[in-house]
Amino acid sequence: MFLIGWTHTQYQGGAEMGWTKRAVILAAAVVVALPLAVWAADRSIGVGAQGLSSPVPSRMANAWRQVCDDKGWELFTVDGGGDMQKVIDAALTWVQMGVDAIHIFFPPAGSIGELAEACETAGIPLITTGYGCGQGQTFDVGMSDFEGGVKMTQYLFDSLGRVGEIAVLHWDQVPCPRQRYGMLEAMLPEFPDISVAASHVAKFPGAGEDCRAAMENILLAHPEIDGVWGAWDELTMGAVQAIEAAGRDDIICVGIDGNKSTFDAIRSGGPFKMTIAPDWEGGVTIALEELEERLWQGLAALQSQFYIDIPIVTAANCPPSGWFYGEWVAAGMPDEAK
Numbered sequence: 397m398f399l400i401g402w403t404h405t406q407y408q409g410g411a412e413m414g415w416t417k418r419a420v421i422l423a424a425a426v427v428v429a430l431p432l433a434v435w436a437a438d439r440s441i442g443v444g445a446q447g448l449s450s451p452v453p454s455r456m457a458n459a460w461r462q463v464c465d466d467k468g469w470e471l472f473t474v475d476g477g478g479d480m481q482k483v484i485d486a487a488l489t490w491v492q493m494g495v496d497a498i499h500i501f502f503p504p505a506g507s508i509g510e511l512a513e514a515c516e517t518a519g520i521p522l523i524t525t526g527y528g529c530g531q532g533q534t535f536d537v538g539m540s541d542f543e544g545g546v547k548m549t550q551y552l553f554d555s556l557g558r559v560g561e562i563a564v565l566h567w568d569q570v571p572c573p574r575q576r577y578g579m580l581e582a583m584l585p586e587f588p589d590i591s592v593a594a595s596h597v598a599k600f601p602g603a604g605e606d607c608r609a610a611m612e613n614i615l616l617a618h619p620e621i622d623g624v625w626g627a628w629d630e631l632t633m634g635a636v637q638a639i640e641a642a643g644r645d646d647i648i649c650v651g652i653d654g655n656k657s658t659f660d661a662i663r664s665g666g667p668f669k670m671t672i673a674p675d676w677e678g679g680v681t682i683a684l685e686e687l688e689e690r691l692w693q694g695l696a697a698l699q700s701q702f703y704i705d706i707p708i709v710t711a712a713n714c715p716p717s718g719w720f721y722g723e724w725v726a727a728g729m730p731d732e733a734k
Contacts, residue, residue: 446480542579555623566597604633629652636667651670663711682702716730
């Protein structure tokens with residue numbers, strides 16, 4: 397007696413399109429004896445974001461790509477280009493295809509309901525990052541944005557001597573930057589000599605370029621600006637470019653994400669003085685461990701919310717060129733560029 401199975405794969409959201417067909421013929425007795433690990437080669441993972449080309453979603457997608465390349469798994473990706481419904485539609489297609497897990501990065505609040513229901517019905521783990529737990533998904537893995545918002549705000553205010561005027565660059569369409577901004581607003585009354593001279597809500601996609609243009613206008617209208625608070629590094633980097641183009645070297649800028657370009661800017665001694673460096677790649681590692689050790693073994697997730705480390709990085713502890721902070725620390729903090 398034999399078992400004959402057919403599987404197919406399709407790449408979505410990228411340039412690669414192709415179909416493969418594999419036939420597996422196994423004696424039924426052998427099938428019963430094989431451990432679950434034998435089937436691991438047939439795993440498939442779907443990942444997506446409404447802005448997959450942005451630095452952090454891109455980093456997490458690349459981390460999953462490395463996992464899939466190492467294990468011989470299939471990876472499906474979708475970039476919504478600012479349209480979250482495009483991401484949901486692609487993910488619903490993955491559910492119909494029977495992928496083994498789906499990971500969505502930074503979805504807007506209330507956007508995954510339909511997908512969560514479909515995944516639950518199909519028995520497919522749904523992981524989110526930057527969404528918060530308890531909203532229908534299997535679990536969320538990401539940073540505490542409240543904590544990150546406090547850290548960056550405290551650093552900026554202290555660096556200014558708790559006196560001065562700041563510009564604020566933020567975005568309110570997803571929970572992460574909204575929660576960071578909420579901490580800024582909550583802390584301002586405790587620092588009466590800090591005032592917000594200008595505030596700008598970034599446009600997305602293209603947030604970096606938008607914030608550069610916004611900062612150019614802010615510098616003209618408020619040349620007395622002492623500091624810049626950016627909800628994430630991409631926004632802050634746009635402001636830094638405008639500040640440097642204006643020949644200013646007296647403005648302190650802070651952000652969150654810990655991208656390699658941010659570290660380059662910090663090491664240069666320019667306006668970008670501090671970032672929070674979440675271990676985004678470590679978030680993928682946590683997700684993978686939960687899938688392999690629990691969910692794919694028929695066990696429930698260990699918890700509904702997992703947190704990654706979020707160290708403060710300044711010139712005092714900035715990694716050399718080419719390193720992300722987490723991998724640099726894991727490598728023993730070498731002095732050499734990667």
